[in-house]
Amino acid sequence: STRLPGWCGILAVNLLGSFLIGLFVAWISGDLSALRASSLSPASIAIETVELGELLAFTAVGFCGAFTTFSSFSLDSFFLAIENRWHLAINLLCSVLGCYLAAVGGWALGSLVAA
16 A cells, blocks of 8 residues: 655644634634734734634634644655655645645635635
8 A cells, every 4th residue: 555755744733724714714703804913813813802813813823823734744745855845845835836826725614604
C-alpha cells in the first residue's frame, strides 16, 4: 500500500482550518462591510466587550488559529526544499492558493447560512 507523505496531512488540516475560519467568521459576523482584519486582533477584541466579538475571536483566532499547523508546514517545506523540490512546489502552491480558496469557499457558505 502507498502511504501519503506527512506534509499531505498538514496540508489537509490547513485546508480544512482555512475553510472553517472563513465559514465561522462569515456566519458569526454576517456583515462583510463591518469586518476588518484589525477587528480580529486580540488587542482590539479585548478593548471591545461585545459578546459577538468575543465569540468571533474565540472561534476564528482561538480554535481555527490553533487548529492549523503553520509551523509544521514551514518545517516540512524546509525539508522538502532539500529532499524533493516538486513536492515543495506542490505543497507551497496548494497551501497558499488552496487555503486562500478554502477560506473564500467557507466565507461564501457562511454568508449563505447567515442570510
